Structure formats: structure tokens, C-alpha cells
Amino acid sequence: AVTPLICPSILASDFARLGEEVRVLEAAGADWIHVDVMDGHFVPNITLGPDIVKAIRPHTTLPFDVHLMVAPVDPWLEAFREAGADVLTVHPESGPHLHRTLGRIRQLGAKAGVVFNPATPLSILEEVVDLVDLVLIMSVNPGFGGQKFIESSLKKIAGARAILDRAGSSAHLQVDGGVTSANAAACVAAGADALVAGSFVFKGDYAANIAALKAAPAAQ
Numbered sequence: 001a002v003t004p005l006i007c008p009s010i011l012a013s014d015f016a017r018l019g020e021e022v023r024v025l026e027a028a029g030a031d032w033i034h035v036d037v038m039d040g041h042f043v044p045n046i047t048l049g050p051d052i053v054k055a056i057r058p059h060t061t062l063p064f065d066v067h068l069m070v071a072p073v074d075p076w077l078e079a080f081r082e083a084g085a086d087v088l089t090v091h092p093e094s095g096p097h098l099h100r101t102l103g104r105i106r107q108l109g110a111k112a113g114v115v116f117n118p119a120t121p122l123s124i125l126e127e128v129v130d131l132v133d134l135v136l137i138m139s140v141n142p143g144f145g146g147q148k149f150i151e152s153s154l155k156k157i158a159g160a161r162a163i164l165d166r167a168g169s170s171a172h173l174q175v176d177g178g179v180t181s182a183n184a185a186a187c188v189a190a191g192a193d194a195l196v197a198g199s200f201v202f203k204g205d206y207a208a209n210i211a212a213l214k215a216a217p218a219a220q
Ligand code: DX5
Pocket: 009, 011, 012, 034, 036, 067, 140, 141, 142, 143, 144, 145, 146, 147, 176, 177, 178, 179, 196, 197, 198, 199, 200
């Protein structure tokens, strides 16, 4: 089985000690740092902006995987890239011209990601598959950590995997929301190769939790 990339979401970290948290995550075996950016408009919560990303950038060499839940998103791409984002992932609903937005992200030298909410159809992926380096399947409605994994997401992961394979794409397929050691294997079996996890990683021993997520697919 594939060993998935583990992308802890700092949404569940101690915001008063963010620099230290990302340093500890790196030592604990995290692969990417998942940064949830929320604007209180596209989603019903507000988190952080480019200045915070810039402030924590020197504390780790891990890639910053920035999930933008912001509308309109285009005006923010450059600022997050300059702040140190390596992957910029956007929702199709966050701007009128997804094709242009994804092109712009690559033009900025970042990896381009597209993210599907539970009710967003995968047919959109067919239109932009050559423009993306990452596809993210939301397994909760975005806005908050600690929500329950929506089981029908597994079918959607498999659907995205089929589209990527058919197109000969090597884009990452990532899952976000309610991921735990209890559903990680099913996500990977459905075709995911990257798992975002917030509350699961930050409850208790980070290293043990990350190891449990990595090991789950092999144990199945
Ligand atoms: C939800 C965010 C997720 C969330 C994951 O809007 O995109 O990244 O923080 O947290 P858990 O793993 O607790 O669901």
C-alpha cells in the first residue's frame, strides 16, 4: 500500500505558539504543513493571513500547503506565495475563472491545487485536470476542524482517482476533514496519497498520531 503524505492542519494547533508547533510537527514526521485560510465570508470562520504564514516560514523547511477558503481568491495568490506557500489550493466557487486562477498559481511558481466541497461536482476536474498538481477532496464542509468524516467522500476520492489516472496525471490526491487512523486506510484504498488531519494529530502525542496515520494503510 502507498504510504500517504501526512499534512497536519495547524488550525488545530496552539495559535499562541505557532512557530514552535510547526517545528515540533517537522520533528514528529509531518510531510507538509497544511494551512487553512478562512475569511469569514466564503466560510463561517476567520483564521489567518499572509503575515502569519510569513512569520512561521523560518521555523520549518517543510512545504506549506495553503488551503484558501477566501472569496474572491485571486487578489491573495501573490501575497501567500511571497509569504512562503508552496502549494496554493483554491475552491472553484471562490472566483469566476478557475482556469485562469490555476494558471496564475503555476505562473507564480507554486503548485496549483483545486478543492471539491462535498456538494461540488467532480466534472469540474475534467476541465482543469492538466492545470493541477493537487486535487483535494473535502470530507467535511469547510469552516471548522473537529467535524465528522462524511462517508460518501470515499466514493468521491475514487472518482477523482479515476479522472487523474485516465488523464495520465501525477497530481496528488488529498483528503481533508475528519481524517483519523480509523478511516485513513479507506481513503488510501480509494486512491488518496495525502491526508490532512487537524484534531487527530494534535490530540496527544503528535509523532505517534502521525505514525498511526502513515501505518494505517499497510495494516489493512
Ligand atoms: C476545514 C479545514 C480542515 C480542518 C481539518 O475547513 O479545511 O483542514 O482543519 O481538521 P480536522 O482534521 O479536525 O477535521
